[in-house]
Amino acid sequence: MARKAPAGRRPLFEARRDIEARVREAVAALLAEAAPAHEDPPAFTVEVPARREHGDFATNAALVLARPLGRPPREVALALLPKIRGGFPLARTEVAGPGFLNFFLDPSWLDEAADLARLPDWGESRAGAGERVVVEFVSANPTGPLNVVNARAAAYGDALCRVLSAAGWEVTREYYVNDAGNQFERFAESVAVRWAEIYEGRRDLSIPQGGYPGAYVYDLARRATEALAAEGLPAERLSRLPERERAEKLGRAALEAVLRDHREALRRFRVEFDRWARESDLRAEGAAETAFRRLVESGHTYESEGAVWLRTTAFGDDRDRVLRRKDGTFTYIVPDIAYHLDKLERAERAIDLLGPDHHGYLARLRAALAALGRDPSRLEFLVSQAVHLVRGGDRLKMSKREGEFVTMSEFLDEVDVDAARWFFVARSFDSPLEFDLDLAGLESDENPVYYVQYAHARIASLLGRAEAEGAWPPPGSEETPDAVGATERPAGGSRFPDPAEAALLRAVARFPEEVAIAAEERAPHRLTAYALELAQAFHAFYTECRVLDAGDPARRTARLLLTDAARNTLARALALLGVTAPERM
RNA sequence: GCGCCCGUAGCUCAGCGGACAGAGCAGCCGCCUUCUAAGCGGCCGGCCGCAGGUUCGAUUCCUGCCGGGCGCGCCA
Numbered sequence: 001m002a003r004k005a006p007a008g009r010r011p012l013f014e015a016r017r018d019i020e021a022r023v024r025e026a027v028a029a030l031l032a033e034a035a036p037a038h039e040d041p042p043a044f045t046v047e048v049p050a051r052r053e054h055g056d057f058a059t060n061a062a063l064v065l066a067r068p069l070g071r072p073p074r075e076v077a078l079a080l081l082p083k084i085r086g087g088f089p090l091a092r093t094e095v096a097g098p099g100f101l102n103f104f105l106d107p108s109w110l111d112e113a114a115d116l117a118r119l120p121d122w123g124e125s126r127a128g129a130g131e132r133v134v135v136e137f138v139s140a141n142p143t144g145p146l147n148v149v150n151a152r153a154a155a156y157g158d159a160l161c162r163v164l165s166a167a168g169w170e171v172t173r174e175y176y177v178n179d180a181g182n183q184f185e186r187f188a189e190s191v192a193v194r195w196a197e198i199y200e201g202r203r204d205l206s207i208p209q210g211g212y213p214g215a216y217v218y219d220l221a222r223r224a225t226e227a228l229a230a231e232g233l234p235a236e237r238l239s240r241l242p243e244r245e246r247a248e249k250l251g252r253a254a255l256e257a258v259l260r261d262h263r264e265a266l267r268r269f270r271v272e273f274d275r276w277a278r279e280s281d282l283r284a285e286g287a288a289e290t291a292f293r294r295l296v297e298s299g300h301t302y303e304s305e306g307a308v309w310l311r312t313t314a315f316g317d318d319r320d321r322v323l324r325r326k327d328g329t330f331t332y333i334v335p336d337i338a339y340h341l342d343k344l345e346r347a348e349r350a351i352d353l354l355g356p357d358h359h360g361y362l363a364r365l366r367a368a369l370a371a372l373g374r375d376p377s378r379l380e381f382l383v384s385q386a387v388h389l390v391r392g393g394d395r396l397k398m399s400k401r402e403g404e405f406v407t408m409s410e411f412l413d414e415v416d417v418d419a420a421r422w423f424f425v426a427r428s429f430d431s432p433l434e435f436d437l438d439l440a441g442l443e444s445d446e447n448p449v450y451y452v453q454y455a456h457a458r459i460a461s462l463l464g465r466a467e468a469e470g471a472w473p474p475p476g477s478e479e480t481p482d483a484v485g486a487t488e489r490p491a492g493g494s495r496f497p498d499p500a501e502a503a504l505l506r507a508v509a510r511f512p513e514e515v516a517i518a519a520e521e522r523a524p525h526r527l528t529a530y531a532l533e534l535a536q537a538f539h540a541f542y543t544e545c546r547v548l549d550a551g552d553p554a555r556r557t558a559r560l561l562l563t564d565a566a567r568n569t570l571a572r573a574l575a576l577l578g579v580t581a582p583e584r585m
Numbered sequence: 586g587c588g589c590c591c592g593u594a595g596c597u598c599a600g601c602g603g604a605c606a607g608a609g610c611a612g613c614c615g616c617c618u619u620c621u622a623a624g625c626g627g628c629c630g631g632c633c634g635c636a637g638g639u640u641c642g643a644u645u646c647c648u649g650c651c652g653g654g655c656g657c658g659c660c661a
Contacts, residue, residue, distance in 0.1 A: 063642080318588060356655050358661085432653090434598085457623090543624070
């Protein structure tokens, strides 16, 4: 029975599955004798109730059975009760509320979780069954610095990836670079204008329509020039090049400089990508051409006003989209379709995190994939809302039009990475985020990040002290995996009888479920809430239960084990959020 | 006008079909001669935007309205 610490032990999941099976049998039995004609039993759920008084697990089986049986729910529940038997050590069952069945397990049922929670792979599971998923996030235009919305996407997307990996998905983090097409040309021209101003003293030029007037472009022009010189193209030769060619070279070099900045800002933020996909590569490889040809072959395109259109309205878009302009060039959507086709070749699933200004994009991309016979549900979108920075109770203005938007680097100069990541991941992605710079910058108890980190630091200090006293680690615990459940426990009771111990253990035991659910729902923000609850349970335990001077050695050892379980769980939860778990504070 | 997202405690936000709606912060009252008080306990605080509908049950699903944000280019 004692398995060797396989990845993905989930005590709560296992118990729930067991109870589910037994309720299912009871439901079938009741149905067979009360309504033999009835074919399929209705779907019921077994859940951990929100309230402690409602037991360890509860089912709504009687509620959903009431209608097909034509009997009141509570009566059904009473009929169901005696039919539930065998298996899990139930201490007590009851019928409560409108007809819920509540299950109270033997107090020792969770003891094993304390041992499991100390294992290095605690929290990992196979919920994702190895499904491959490409997560694309940030993907900012390479025409200027990253902003705060990009930072939000970086934190949230990275946490999502960590959570998906832990829950058994095979994740690739990708960043798509729009380094071709119209946008790039406007950018290159803008850099060329600044170049001419700096190196040729021109004053008569202006940034083209749709170009980039921001002051940072001067700096890019200088850096591009230096980079080109380093590559063997000094300024003198640059100035002799034809205008278009010069703009192309400057633009290319400036774009690489921008990308270096992006990479650097992201690295500071502890976000690294597995792959930087380039629009220019897709075009050069002919992937855009191929995608275009397939779309034409699909029969969903037509020509009008000299352009080739895709009939996306046939797939739920609100207007058709141009694929090829009358000048023969592709619109941005063609290489983008090629990119998404490629992602769906490489993985079963693709998830795109989009900024608030790109949600108009979902319908057309789904439509294009549907036109090509792909199942559009394989592509998921998470669309964020705006970020408002608040200081002194006032919102900072960040509109590009006003030219005073805060860059991600500036933001990171001011805000601690842990605090920033926490705040970004703590909110669901699709709700607007008010980022209080004063609060995030505060190293005080008002800042929720420190509450969780403090719990971890407290534990580290406690265990350090125990180690100095020779009480930790306990004998035999070095080879933890084999020692699972090896600690002596009082016959018939739990090793953790104190209510504060039990509450902490319950919080610890939930962890793998929380990770799996956060992954399934693409909702890493659930984990910040969980981390807070776990820290809360630990702080309460710490106040309530003495650990080092717990009385008898068995009790002390049990509490140390529980403390270490909390430490590991806290550390792993924080790791999934990309937040550090300090040893001291 | 059409589309997407959001309206939940004073503030910032969770919860999104289940049993009396939660957290953090702010406010008020207690708790350190003992393992980190960046802590603990308690109190105050809510027509879950409004109106219908579906359901045994709706903050959660559907429809309509009201309020806010963002889109609606042969830019990306």
